[in-house]
Amino acid sequence: MGFIDWFIGVIYKSLFLAGDDGFRRAHFLAKAVFILSVILLITRNPSKSYLLIGFLTPLGLIFPGFEWVIAILGLSGFTGLILSFSAYLLSLLGLYQMSILRMLDIVLRTIGVSFGIVFSFNIISPIELYNALYILRGRKIAVIPLLIWKMIPQGLRNFVDSLMVGYLKKEFFARRIPPAVASVIEASWFIEEYCYWKLRIPVKTRINLERSYKYTLILLAASLLITLIQAKLT
Amino acid sequence: MPSLLDVNIKRCGYPGGFELRNIEFTVNKGDILLITGRSGSGKTTIVRAITGTLEAAGGFLEGSIMLEGRDLSDLRPEEIYKFVSYMPQEPWYSVAGYTVYAEVCYTLALEGVNCSEVDFTPLGISRLANRLTYTLSAGELQRVIWLEALVKSSKLLVLDEPLVYLDQEARKIVKHFIKVALHRDMGVIIVDHDPNQWGFLEPRILHIDNGTIKYYGPWRDDLFPQYDDSLRKLGVEKEAVVVFRNVWFKHPGGEYIIKNFTETFKRGVITCITGPNGSGKTTMLKLGAGVLKPSKGVVNRLSSTIYIPENPLLYFTMPTPREELLLSSRGDENKVVDTAEKYGIKHALDRPLSKLSSGERKRLAIASAYLAGYDVYFIDEPTGGLDNDNSKIILESLQSLIEENKAVVVASHDERVLKVADRIITLGQE
Structure with a gap:
């Protein structure tokens, strides 16, 4: 159906393919350590951030799986190509030299950084954000992460349906944005009405998230590996 | 107490x-x-x-x-x-x-x-x-x-x-x-x-x-008339417009929901795809219209197709019925008025889409597609959530399409639709 549909499909798959499975069940401290090690690698050794592709591809294959990895590679590769090509165009102005190897480096680093960001986003469970807000006395707004994770894929699906219609009507994709947005706005009105009381009551307990030792250990091992390699690099 | x-x-x-x-x-x-x-x-x-x-x-x-x-x-x-x-x-x-x-x-x-x-x-x-x-x-x-x-x-x-x-x-x-x-x-x-x-x-x-x-x-049996099912099947099968050959389909990360499906959809008839929730009715419409590609097999489209989603808001391009119909008719005001009258939306031509009832929205989407001149109409749950009066108007509008030599394929489990459908395809049966 075209590039935009593919692109939205990739975003959907990369961010919202699964529920609270896999690494989302790892202990939140293991997640924090892992995300910190990824951030340190990206910030302290930006030129080596492509190494994340090597770490995160096997982790992504363990969970969420092959389709997710392909989607991420597609999304981040596309972003990398845009950045690389933009840099090449700027080099034509004579601001700096740009070789093929340098362009490839930009693509790989972008894939590594994007992979790191999306994977980190993906292992955070909205239930953990809910619990964090609960602990921080945000009991009336704790539902917000749950709502966001519910609404975004629904909005993306509406957008895809709207694009499908536009494809048949032979309309430019930008014309399909207002109907999709209108449907999301209407959906939010309905949620506001049908969950009226539900959304106005402060929550009184946390929500348990069943933990997995397996995924906790895998994340800790990956964090250790990233940290060791980083120590060697510096 | x-x-x-x-x-x-x-x-x-x-x-x-x-x-x-x-x-x-x-x-x-x-x-x-x-x-x-x-x-x-x-x-x-x-x-x-x-x-x-x-x-x-x-x-x-x-x-x-x-x-x-x-x-x-x-x-x-x-x-x-x-x-x-x-x-x-x-x-x-x-x-x-x-x-x-x-x-x-x-x-x-x-x-x-x-x-x-x-x-x-x-x-x-x-x-x-x-x-x-x-x-x-x-x-x-x-x-x-x-x-x-x-x-x-x-x-x-x-x-x-x-x-x-x-x-x-x-x-x-x-x-x-x-x-x-x-x-x-x-x-x-x-x-x-x-x-x-x-x-x-x-x-x-x-x-x-x-x-x-x-x-x-208290409840009384005589209080409400039974559903007026005076609408009759009108279809006369004509030439093929969409042909499915050994079609398989699965969504990313999912199981096959359409397995080895072969079928020919023809002009002049209303075909209803029915089956339990989750059996692939909507997917079948999207495959037929050409917005999804089969995982295996072939769908041949021999005429122009359009897909109208269950939420018709996703179909429209313009903010009011008049503008939407004008767009579909390429600016022909006379056609807009005639079609609006035929589909029972003349009274709401200048109302914002957000103020239309679900019945009016569904009728407007069909009217808009009709004005644009498509041959095959894939429509998802055309009577979903509508009372009998509104449902009857929708079903009459579908029948008027087949009388004009169009093909109509709907996904529904509504008995009222099944009664007027010329062909019924039931999914989810081994």
């Missing part, structure tokens, strides 16, 4: 708009009340009044709504929420959680109950626990809402058109749950435009017409 619900509405409605007058009724423990009436008669306004959301919807109320002798306006949100469980016609808008587990646990957290203390199994929820809520069928979502109602021990259940999006199997489950609720001494209010499907429960009837009570009393 005060009634579970005691409604005494002098006036209620929306400033400068629709109003209900002199609505009085009661619901006791173990009672079932059916509120019925045509579209626009005021059923939704009554539901808003008894669920305490009328003011939030911009409405007003003169009179009183008493829950076990206490005025609803004096109750705290927690008390209203616990007392009344509301299942809207579109159950997907009444859940806030992104997974079934998150939704149920969040609902319990409002009660101060920890999830681990609750058994998810009774309603078959445990196998759904990790499913994303937006991927659930209407029947599955309703089960989640049932579980929540049972867990918080609501005293009053309000069900708005609970059967609309359900297949026959899921309908049986809902009817069973209603019996369970009554057995537990809950009060049950059902809002439905088709009272005849509830006769087996012999509910009390509150028949609303144009904002006032037309009848309030």
Whole structure:
């Protein structure tokens, strides 16, 4: 159906393919350590951030799986190509030299950084954000992460349906944005009405998230590996 | 002992708009009340009044709504929420959680109950626990809402058109749950435009017409006419327009939902694709229209196709019916007026789309597609949520399309559609 549909499909798959499975069940401290090690690698050794592709591809294959990895590679590769090509165009102005190897480096680093960001986003469970807000006395707004994770894929699906219609009507994709947005706005009105009381009551307990030792250990091992390699690099 | 619900509405409605007058009724423990009436008669306004959301919807109320002798306006949100469980016609808008587990646990957290203390199994929820809520069928979502109602021990259940999006199997489950609720001494209010499907429960009837009570009393078999099924099959099969050959399809990360499907769709007939929730009806329409590609096999389209989604808002391009129809007719004002008249939307030509009823939106989408001149119309749930009068207008408009040598393929489990369909394809059968 075209590039935009593919692109939205990739975003959907990369961010919202699964529920609270896999690494989302790892202990939140293991997640924090892992995300910190990824951030340190990206910030302290930006030129080596492509190494994340090597770490995160096997982790992504363990969970969420092959389709997710392909989607991420597609999304981040596309972003990398845009950045690389933009840099090449700027080099034509004579601001700096740009070789093929340098362009490839930009693509790989972008894939590594994007992979790191999306994977980190993906292992955070909205239930953990809910619990964090609960602990921080945000009991009336704790539902917000749950709502966001519910609404975004629904909005993306509406957008895809709207694009499908536009494809048949032979309309430019930008014309399909207002109907999709209108449907999301209407959906939010309905949620506001049908969950009226539900959304106005402060929550009184946390929500348990069943933990997995397996995924906790895998994340800790990956964090250790990233940290060791980083120590060697510096 | 005060009634579970005691409604005494002098006036209620929306400033400068629709109003209900002199609505009085009661619901006791173990009672079932059916509120019925045509579209626009005021059923939704009554539901808003008894669920305490009328003011939030911009409405007003003169009179009183008493829950076990206490005025609803004096109750705290927690008390209203616990007392009344509301299942809207579109159950997907009444859940806030992104997974079934998150939704149920969040609902319990409002009660101060920890999830681990609750058994998810009774309603078959445990196998759904990790499913994303937006991927659930209407029947599955309703089960989640049932579980929540049972867990918080609501005293009053309000069900708005609970059967609309359900297949026959899921309908049986809902009817069973209603019996369970009554057995537990809950009060049950059902809002439905088709009272005849509830006769087996012999509910009390509150028949609303144009904002006032037309009848309030015990169930009577003679009260409502049976569905007018005067529409007849009209189709005459002509040449093929879309051909499926050994088509297989699966969504990313999922199982095959269409397996080795071979079929020919022809001009001059209404074909209805039916089957249980989740059997692939909508997917089949999208494959036929050409917006999805088969995983294996071939779909040959020999004429121009269009797909109209279940939510017609996603079909439109322009903000008002007139502009939408003008776009489709390439600016021909005469055609716009004629078509609007034919599809019963002339009165609403300059109204914003957001102000159109669901029936008007569906008719407008079909009218717009018709003006654009497509040959094959793939339409998802064309009569979903519509009362009999609106449904009849839609079905007549589909028949007028085949009379003009078009092909119509709809996905539906609505008996009213099945009665006029010239061909029926049932999915989900081995």
